Amino acid sequence: MRWNWTQPDWPNFRYDRAAIEPLERRFLLSSGEILGAVRHVTGEERDRLRIELLSEEAMRTSAIEGEVLDRSSVQSSLRRQFGLTTEGAPSKPRERGIAEMMVDVYSNHAAPLTHDTLSHWHGMLLSHDRGLETIGAYRRHDDAMQIISGRIDRPTVHFEAPPSAQVQGEMDVFVDWFNRTAPEGSTPLPALTRAALGHLWFESVHPFEDGNGRLGRALAEKSLAQNIGQPSLIALAYTIERDRKGYFDQLEAHQKTLDVTAWLLWFGETVLNAQQVTLTRVAFFIAKAKFYDQFCDRLNDRQAKVIERMFREGPEGFKGGLSAENYIAITGTSRATTTRDLQDLVEMGALNRTGERRHTRYWLSLGEERKE
Numbered sequence: 001m002r003w004n005w006t007q008p009d010w011p012n013f014r015y016d017r018a019a020i021e022p023l024e025r026r027f028l029l030s031s032g033e034i035l036g037a038v039r040h041v042t043g044e045e046r047d048r049l050r051i052e053l054l055s056e057e058a059m060r061t062s063a064i065e066g067e068v069l070d071r072s073s074v075q076s077s078l079r080r081q082f083g084l085t086t087e088g089a090p091s092k093p094r095e096r097g098i099a100e101m102m103v104d105v106y107s108n109h110a111a112p113l114t115h116d117t118l119s120h121w122h123g124m125l126l127s128h129d130r131g132l133e134t135i136g137a138y139r140r141h142d143d144a145m146q147i148i149s150g151r152i153d154r155p156t157v158h159f160e161a162p163p164s165a166q167v168q169g170e171m172d173v174f175v176d177w178f179n180r181t182a183p184e185g186s187t188p189l190p191a192l193t194r195a196a197l198g199h200l201w202f203e204s205v206h207p208f209e210d211g212n213g214r215l216g217r218a219l220a221e222k223s224l225a226q227n228i229g230q231p232s233l234i235a236l237a238y239t240i241e242r243d244r245k246g247y248f249d250q251l252e253a254h255q256k257t258l259d260v261t262a263w264l265l266w267f268g269e270t271v272l273n274a275q276q277v278t279l280t281r282v283a284f285f286i287a288k289a290k291f292y293d294q295f296c297d298r299l300n301d302r303q304a305k306v307i308e309r310m311f312r313e314g315p316e317g318f319k320g321g322l323s324a325e326n327y328i329a330i331t332g333t334s335r336a337t338t339t340r341d342l343q344d345l346v347e348m349g350a351l352n353r354t355g356e357r358r359h360t361r362y363w364l365s366l367g368e369e370r371k372e
Contacts, residue, residue, distance in 0.1 A: 004204055004255050005162050011173065013197055015261040023268035024190040030275040031228045037282040038233070041289075049285050051078050053233050053278070054106065058098045061214050061237035064244055069095050078103065093128035098214070100124040105218045106233075109225035113178045115171060118207070121218060125211050132209050138167045139209045147206075147252075158248075159255045161206035170205045177201075178219075182226050191227035195220045196267035197260070204255050224271070235277040239270055284315040287366040295350045302331040303341055307350070310364055321354065321361025 004010060041049050055075045062069050073092045077099030080086050091099075101124045111117070115138075123136030134140055145161040162170055178198055181189040189197070199220045206212045217237055224232045240247045246266070254263040288311055299307060309330050310322060318326065327338045342362060345351040351362045 002256070003160060004258055005170070007258055009258055011177075011201055011258075013200075013258050013260045015193070015259070015264050017193075019261055020190070020193055020264050020268055023265070023272060024192050026272055027192050027268070027275070028228075030272065030279070031230075031232075034233070034275060034278055034282065035228075035230060037279060037286075040286060041282070045285075045289055047082065047084055049282065050082070050106075050233070051075055051084075052285065053235070053281065054078055054099075054102050057235065057237045058095075058102050060235075060241040061217050062098060064217075064237060064241050064247070065213050067094075069098065074099055097125050097127055101214075101218060105222055105225075106231045109222050109231050110229075112182070113175050113219075113222070115175060118171075118175075118215065118219075121215055122208050122211055125214060129210065134209050138171065138207045139164045141209065145206050158252050159204075159206075161204065167205065167207045171207050174198075174201055174205060178223070183229075191224055192268040192271055193264060194227065195223040195271070196264045198223050199267065200251065200254055200260060200263055203251055233278060234271065234274045235281065236271065236274045239274040239277055243270070280315050284366070291350070291364065291366060295348065298348055299350070300341070302333055302337070303345060303350075306330050306341075307345075307364070317363060321363055322351075323361060 038046070038049070052075075055071060055078055058074050058078075059069050059071060070092060073090055073095035076086045077091045077096045080091060081099055081103040101121045104121065104124070108117075119136045119138075126132060126135050129135065139145065141164055144163070146157050147159045148155040148157050179185055180187050181194050181198075199216050202216045202219055203212060208215065217240070221232055221234075221236060224234070224236075247270075250263055250266050254260050295307075296304075306322070306327055310317060324335065324338050324342065327333075327342060328335065331338070331341075333341070342351070342353075345362070346353050349365055352365050354361050354363065
């Protein structure tokens with residue numbers, strides 16, 4: 001089997017520019033919508049939105065690699081990186097590392113890419129890992145860098161990257177290409193095309209001993225941010241994680257060929273979906289702020305606890321809506337008190353009610369009536 005990097009034309013990827021062009025136009029339009037929506041959030045609320053979006057991405061990019069993080073620790077680390085109060089939450093090494101990298105990507109998106117940038121990200125991301133031979137530098141081991149699955153005695157090799165001796169040379173070419181294809185570079189490329197090619201190329205070289213997936217997605221974020229001239233804040237890792245198998249299948253298929261039109265289309269659609277997720281989240285965040293402005297002083301402790309729990313579920317809310325049983329489980333109160341509390345929330349306009357008797361469900365009132 002011939003991997004892409006073993007082929008004579010490597011790294012000259014082939015693709016149909018006309019096929020990706022409609023996605024490029026949609027990306028620019030949606031980028032403008034996101035920037036416009038974020039401008040409606042100011043002051044402390046903007047800090048809070050930024051922390052929520054970045055912490056979700058940190059959680060999801062780690063989840064793609066099978067790593068579960070502590071959300072409160074991630075958010076505490078992010079707040080500390082941005083110079084905000086941490087509210088006493090702990091900051092654990094693993095969570096602190098991903099937070100440091102996310103903030104660096106966000107804050108320094110416009111800077112040219114360098115080997116030091118990538119090494120710095122790797123050092124932040126994996127400083128806690130004492131099992132790695134090399135941290136903060138490209139891999140040096142003699143063993144083949146393979147992505148495998150299955151039984152130890154009968155593994156399936158999904159991909160094998162260039163040997164370590166070739167990595168520095170491969171990355172010299174890659175870093176030069178990344179900077180040349182930036183908006184102000186000598187041969188600029190459209191946003192989705194550049195980010196998709198860059199991500200596939202980086203993953204194919206697999207320059208580090210570990211962390212390549214998370215670094216590669218951070219690189220895609222940097223690329224997109226450079227093309228729109230602002231930190232992208234799009235839910236890229238969130239969207240990829242929802243189609244994790246499709247993501248790995250696409251990478252595997254296109255690490256065996258230099259014809260990558262299908263990869264560009266898949267990646268482009270994924271970014272566009274991520275933008276819509278972000279728009280939904282920003283609208284939800286704004287609605288949440290307005291909700292608390294209107295109702296915060298009118299909620300008792302039980303109601304406040306349930307409302308906070310409902311908001312924690314995100315824009316889609318509780319699956320199937322909030323039931324009286326949910327309310328009892330969250331608050332530990334009696335059914336009679338639950339009935340009074342829920343009726344009060346409906347009457348003040350904080351919740352909408354649908355259904356009857358045991359099918360009764362409650363939804364946050366955020367400007368639109370929920371239909372059954």
